[in-house]
Amino acid sequence: MLGKVFKHEFQETLRMWVPVAAIIAILTPISSGLFAICSRSEMNVWIMFLVNAMAVIYFVMLVGFAFSSTVITVYRFYRSMASDESYLTHTLPVETHHLVFAKLIVAFALHVLTILLAILSVMAFYSISTLGGFNLPSLVEVLRDGWSPLREAMSEIGAGGVAVIAISIPISILSSTLFPFASIAIGQMMKGHRVLGAICAYIGIYTLQQIVASVFVVALTFMAQSHDFGVIRTYHVIMNGSIGLSLAFAVIFFFVTTYMFKRKLNLD
Numbered sequence: 001m002l003g004k005v006f007k008h009e010f011q012e013t014l015r016m017w018v019p020v021a022a023i024i025a026i027l028t029p030i031s032s033g034l035f036a037i038c039s040r041s042e043m044n045v046w047i048m049f050l051v052n053a054m055a056v057i058y059f060v061m062l063v064g065f066a067f068s069s070t071v072i073t074v075y076r077f078y079r080s081m082a083s084d085e086s087y088l089t090h091t092l093p094v095e096t097h098h099l100v101f102a103k104l105i106v107a108f109a110l111h112v113l114t115i116l117l118a119i120l121s122v123m124a125f126y127s128i129s130t131l132g133g134f135n136l137p138s139l140v141e142v143l144r145d146g147w148s149p150l151r152e153a154m155s156e157i158g159a160g161g162v163a164v165i166a167i168s169i170p171i172s173i174l175s176s177t178l179f180p181f182a183s184i185a186i187g188q189m190m191k192g193h194r195v196l197g198a199i200c201a202y203i204g205i206y207t208l209q210q211i212v213a214s215v216f217v218v219a220l221t222f223m224a225q226s227h228d229f230g231v232i233r234t235y236h237v238i239m240n241g242s243i244g245l246s247l248a249f250a251v252i253f254f255f256v257t258t259y260m261f262k263r264k265l266n267l268d
Contacts, residue, residue, distance in 0.1 A: 005094055009076070009106045016072045017110060021117055024065045028121045031058045032128035058125060062118060069114040073107035074180045078198070081261060082188035096262040100181065100254065107177045108170075164239045168246070175246045178253035179205065185260035209249060216245055 035054040080089050081099070089099065180198075183205060187198025220241045224234040 005092070005099065005102045006106070009080075009102055010109070013072060013076055013106050013110055016076070017069065017113075020065060020068045020072075021113075024061065024117065024121055027061055028058075028124050029128060031061070032125040035125075035129040062121060065121075066114065066118055069107075069110045070176075070180075073103075073110055073177065074184070077103055077107075077181055078184050078195075082184050082194055082198075090261070090265060097254075097258045100257050100261070103181070104174070104177060104254070108173055111173050111177065164236065164243065168239065168243050171243055171246050171250065175250040175253065178250050178257065179209075182253040182256045182260075185257040189260070189264055213242075213245060216241060 031054055035051060035058070080086055081103075092099070180202060183202035184194075184198045186201040186205075187196070188194045190197030190200075217238060220238050221234070224237050229237060
């Protein structure tokens with residue numbers, strides 16, 4: 001049954017995401033092509049306006065697409081777990097933590113797909129608008145040149161620092177995904193005002209999270225400075241601590257979400 005839940009959730013989520021991804025895939029070459037044509041034309045006030053407009057339109061479109069995965073996953077979670085239509089979900093012969101886990105994995109996969117497509121879109125926009133077309137060898141050369149300063153920065157922090165960054169990315173995605181899940185789980189207890197309850201819970205949790213994170217980082221920084229750790233070691237201490245805190249938040253959000261839907265479910 002859990003496998004069927006995974007499959008259904010993935011299909012329903014993709015059904016909403018694919019049209020959005022198709023729009024970005026279609027508009028990227030169009031906007032970059034228009035940008036290239038305008039930027040190569042004889043410059044005047046109107047051409048400059050069009051060039052800037054194309055850049056702004058593409059940027060807004062890209063930002064909207066980046067947020068689309070969050071909007072879709074939050075909407076899917078609310079609709080299937082806390083809305084009036086969620087009765088069928090909670091009658092399935094599946095444990096509550098399995099339901100939350102399935103939705104978490106699907107949301108994580110969608111975030112990764114969105115990030116990858118956004119990166120491809122930026123690369124395509126740059127290649128078409130600047131290099132005159134999708135020129136892979138030239139694009140690789142540009143990426144190689146841009147990689148040099150990044151590689152120097154990575155050599156400064158060492159392999160351990162690079163590993164810390166690599167680990168922090170998926171943990172941050174998991175934590176940021178579970179955050180609204182927990183807010184919705186708490187908010188559904190407010191009869192007749194579940195959305196308002198979720199928003200209030202989100203604001204409250206966010207405020208508390210920022211206070212805890214600020215105090216935690218200040219404490220780690222003070223400890224590093226008092227022990228004369230140096231820049232690189234201080235960086236490792238703060239990053240490792242931040243990863244641990246983010247992971248702790250993710251675990252708390254998961255158990256709060258599971259507990260609220262298992263023990264405090266309110267569908268009235």
